[in-house]
Amino acid sequence: HLDHATDRALVEEAVELGLGSVMFDASALPDEENVALTAEVAALCQGRGLWVEAELGEVGGKDGVHAPGARTRPHEAVDYVARTGVDALAVAVGSSHAMTTRDAVLDLELIAALRAAVPVPLVLHGSSGVPDETLRAAVRHGMKKINISTHLNKTFTRAIRDRLAADEKVVDSRKYVGAGRTAVATEVTRLLGVLAG
Ligand SMILES: [Zn+2]
Numbered sequence: 001h002l003d004h005a006t007d008r009a010l011v012e013e014a015v016e017l018g019l020g021s022v023m024f025d026a027s028a029l030p031d032e033e034n035v036a037l038t039a040e041v042a043a044l045c046q047g048r049g050l051w052v053e054a055e056l057g058e059v060g061g062k063d064g065v066h067a068p069g070a071r072t073r074p075h076e077a078v079d080y081v082a083r084t085g086v087d088a089l090a091v092a093v094g095s096s097h098a099m100t101t102r103d104a105v106l107d108l109e110l111i112a113a114l115r116a117a118v119p120v121p122l123v124l125h126g127s128s129g130v131p132d133e134t135l136r137a138a139v140r141h142g143m144k145k146i147n148i149s150t151h152l153n154k155t156f157t158r159a160i161r162d163r164l165a166a167d168e169k170v171v172d173s174r175k176y177v178g179a180g181r182t183a184v185a186t187e188v189t190r191l192l193g194v195l196a197g
Contacts, residue, residue: 003147011041014050021051023090023123038084046085053123053145055090056080071110074117081120088145090123093138098150099129106134108141115142123147128154132194139195146195152184159183 001021002014011022024041026034034056042052056072070092081089091114094106104126114122121144127135128151135146163170163179170176 008037008041011045015045015048019050021053023053023055025055025090027055035080035083038086042085042087046087051087053088053090054080054084054086055125056092071107072114074110074113077114077118081118086120088121088123089118090125090147091118093124095124095126095130097126099126100150100154102129102131102151104129104131104134106130106138108137111138111141111143121145127151135191135194136197148191152187155187156180156184 001023002011002019003023004025005011005014005022006025006028011024014022022041022045024038024045026037029037038054042054045052056077072091072093077089077091080086091111093110093114095104106124111122122142123145124130124138124143125147127146127148130138139146157180159182160176160180163176
């Protein structure tokens with residue numbers, strides 16, 4: 001899966017390389033351009049058997065569409081999916097990218113309203129900032145794909161930092177990178193349990 005591709009040429013490269021899915025992010029563009037370009041990219045990818053996720057654009061602050069205050073309106077989401085033909089939709093419901101604290105508040109009513117209106121799976125971006133209980137509630141209210149990156153980066157880096165601090169003599173990169181990998185695997189397993197619950 002290629003996440004947050006903003007450049008059509010990069011998507012074409014992903015298609016050639018045989019990737020199975022792409023998230024095309026034209027959310028920084030004005031709505032009409034977002035729709036036109038996303039529809040074009042979706043047709044290109046689907047013609048080659050790829051699954052396409054997109055993000056509904058909204059004029060926002062410097063954090064863009066996933067600023068905590070940004071919201072995707074259900075009727076606009078329905079219209080966007082119909083006009084672009086995407087297979088899944090990332091929506092703005094209160095989370096924000098790259099949060100290092102887990103205290104985001106999600107609009108669960110909005111998730112339920114979007115779920116009822118939109119015919120394709122909903123995707124939650126910025127999930128790193130969302131506490132476990134709220135992630136579980138987001139799934140219960142209709143979120144289907146949960147993107148967690150920053151939280152796992154934190155897990156990986158902390159494990160490596162601890163490993164290096166615990167043994168000043170370690171020079172074998174397999175030893176400390178392995179510690180990071182194990183920590184991420186353990187946390188992903190735990191999170192899958194949270195989302196399934
Ligand atoms: Zn994202």
